[in-house]
Amino acid sequence: MRVALHTLFPLRPARVHEVCGAGAMGFAAMAARGPVLWIREAWLSDTLTPQGLLPLLDPSQLLLARPKDQMDALAVAEEALKDGALPYVVLEITRPLDLREGRRVQLAAKAGGTTGVCIIPEDMGSNASETRWRATPIFEPERQDSTLMRWETIKNKSGTLGVWHVRWNQQTSRLDVVSPVGERPGSSGTSG
Amino acid sequence: MWFPRLASDRVLRARPVDGPFALTLKADNTERIYCLNRAAERVGLSRDMSFADARAFCPDLISQPARPDLDAPFLAVLRRWATRYCPWVGYEGADGLVLDVTGAVHLLGGEPGMLADMHARCERAGLELRLGLGETRGAAWARAHFGNPHSPLTELPVAALRIEDRMATALQRLGLRRIGDLASAARAPLARRFGPELMLRLDQALGHVSEPISPEGEPPHYATRMSLPEPIGLTEDVMGVTARLLIPLCDKLKAQEMGARRLCLTLRRVDQGRQQVELRLAAPMHDPTRILPLFVRGVGEVAAGFGIDQIRIEATLVEPLPAQQIGSRQSSPDQLNDLITRIGTRIGLENVQRFLPADSHIPERAFSIAPAAYSTPERGWSVRRSRPLCLFPPESISASGSQPPAQFRWRRMRLTTGRATGPERIAPEWWLPDDKWRSGVRDYWKVDTREGRRLWLFYTPQNPGWFVQGEFT
Structure with a gap:
């Protein structure tokens, strides 16, 4: 039986979710509702651009934290999740979280009632996460401003897994689920 | 003086x-x-x-x-020193002080004693001092600049009336050399010829018109301290003392409608060692119940040694914080500012940032990043063309020609171009030197690869080469 995306996608609040893949940043931005704290280590050379975020999220709602290493990043994430002043926290990690760290951010999210999204490199998930997603952009020949992506849940603590093809609808600022793979031209060349 | x-x-x-x-x-x-x-x-x-x-x-x-x-701060120091003679001290020009010593003279051995004391102290400090003593401010000024503390006012030259040089010269040409001559001359023709200022100055010097001294107020000092009879060492005790110190400090801040932006907690140990806990706040604040929890982290790191016997708290940076009406709207800015402060104590307040729009065509300069604590969010973002979500320093790929390559390798991946949209030509801003844009104009292409990734490539026609600079959602 297919799982409907709406049972999973506005991400379950008061939990930390994980996302990997080439479209992870886009996933995190699309999932955000309201003010966001985006935690990104200071040494990373690539930058998030407000112009690129604009279709997905209002850049004036975004706060950036630039800690010097992952230890500080986790401390900031825990503090922000626990506080609850910002309903949504994005954390980019560069090395895998151990059990204790993963559990601590999860508990902090529970305490503050905030949603956390952890952008992880491939195969660096922690056991404590509520769900783990893989977001991959997909080529779409007919549309120029395509935002077609393949979202796949690869871990779900309280449900089954599923695969969806989604597209961001800029006019309504919401997600459209489109028909699945196989029935579409050009989807044969997907990666990941 | x-x-x-x-x-x-x-x-x-x-x-x-x-x-x-x-x-x-x-x-x-x-x-x-x-x-x-x-x-x-x-x-x-x-x-x-x-x-x-x-x-x-x-x-x-x-x-x-x-x-x-x-020189101005130095004179301010001297002004503060001069309050040892009387409480009313004001500035007189850029190099003088005016003291209202009425009622204070007898404390220092009468006028001669006071003047001798002023001279002696200034001489010891290496300052040349000229004093004038008078019943009016004008008379004192005249005696200080043109005579000695007791010279009769009528004998002083007219220039001692604080008038312009040109006016003084004209008066001397008329034969009115001394203030006494001027005072006995007919007033009406003089006022017609020189204007009301001369007569005003004369009356001020002779005491017919009053001229008040405006003393400078002491700048408010936001600090409190507590000495303890027995040294303390427990974190809860230190926090308790801090809480008690914060109440008078915050009352003072509230009374002046100020808010602390930076607080410094100095803990003196029994062995005279000092430890400081600095707290930088994301927004001005004068609410002790909100400031206190922000100190927890800093106080926890203090090594108490044999115990702490004096605690001092000072607001080293204050900003105006007028009283605000609290409406029915939720107080989320306060909560957010507290969060920024707490994060800022860990990673530095300047590392909590937000985006602000900037006016530029260059993609990496179309926004600026400012510390969130010192800026307010701005709306008014607009994009004419779609921009990548993520920008990185340009990464070279091997390709040639002005059209996007059909196949290329990037980050060890072999990618095939599915569709290329462009070019969008962006010229460097020649008025701002930027090494990255030395290679001249860039033709930007949005390349959707068959593998899925949507990349932002550019070609530099003046120095042929292809680079990847960003990735779209």
């Missing part, structure tokens, strides 16, 4: 010089002497003389550039 050589005395106090010394100030494209010491005056130099002339007169003249911006 007139300090005729305030500027040069200030410099000479720090570094004494034997012999002629002068401070120079550049005005109207020439170096002119701003202030000089007595030895320099003795060899024939004077104020406003050009510095080149002065050096010709006196080859061994030692000089320094003048710093009028440092």
Whole structure:
């Protein structure tokens, strides 16, 4: 039986979710509702651009934290999740979280009632996460401003897994689920 | 009190010089002497003389550039010192002080005793001082600048009336050399000829018109401290003392409608060691119940040693914080500011940032990043063309020609172009030097690869080469 995306996608609040893949940043931005704290280590050379975020999220709602290493990043994430002043926290990690760290951010999210999204490199998930997603952009020949992506849940603590093809609808600022793979031209060349 | 050589005395106090010394100030494209010491005056130099002339007169003249911006704080220090004589002390020009000593003279042994004390103290401090004592402010000024503390006012020249030089010269030409001559002359023709200012100054000097002294107020000082009879060492005890210290401090801040932006908690240990906990706040605050929890992290890191016996808290940076109406709207800015403060104590307040729009076509300059604590969110974002979500330093790929390559390797991936949209030509901003844009104009292409990734490539026609600079959602 297919799982409907709406049972999973506005991400379950008061939990930390994980996302990997080439479209992870886009996933995190699309999932955000309201003010966001985006935690990104200071040494990373690539930058998030407000112009690129604009279709997905209002850049004036975004706060950036630039800690010097992952230890500080986790401390900031825990503090922000626990506080609850910002309903949504994005954390980019560069090395895998151990059990204790993963559990601590999860508990902090529970305490503050905030949603956390952890952008992880491939195969660096922690056991404590509520769900783990893989977001991959997909080529779409007919549309120029395509935002077609393949979202796949690869871990779900309280449900089954599923695969969806989604597209961001800029006019309504919401997600459209489109028909699945196989029935579409050009989807044969997907990666990941 | 007139300090005729305030500027040069200030410099000479720090570094004494034997012999002629002068401070120079550049005005109207020439170096002119701003202030000089007595030895320099003795060899024939004077104020406003050009510095080149002065050096010709006196080859061994030692000089320094003048710093009028440092003289003003020095005079403020002297003003504070002068409150030892009387509580009402104001400024008189840039190099003088005016004291209202009425009722304070007998405390210092009468007028002669007080004047002698002022002279002695200034001489010890290396300051030249001229004093004038009078029933009115004008009379005191005249005696300080043109006579001695007790010279009769009527005998002083008319220039002592605080009038312009031109007016004083004109009066001397009329034969009115002394204030006494002026006071006995007919008022109406003088007022017609010189205007009301001369008569006002004369009346002020003679006491017919009052001229108040406006004393400077002490700047408010935001600090409290507590000495403890027994040393303490537990974190809860230190926090308890901090809580008790914060209440009077915050009351004071509230009364002045100020909010602390930076707080410094100094803990003195029994062995005289000092430890400081600095707290930088994301927004001005004067609410003890909100400030106290923000200290928890800093206080926890203090090593108490044998115990702490004095705690002092000071607001080292304050900002105006007027009372605000609290409406029905939720107080989320406060909560957010507290969060920014707490994060800021860990990673540095300047590392919590937000995006602000900037006006530029260059993609990496179309926004600026500012510390969130010192900026307010701005709306008004607009994009004319879609921009990548993520920008990175340009990464070279091997390709040639002005059309996007059909296949290329990027980050060890082999990618095939499915569709290329472009070009969008962006020219460098020549008015801002930027090494990254040395390679000239760029033709940007949005390349959707068959593998899925949507990349932002550019081609530099002036220095042929292809680069990847960003990735779209």
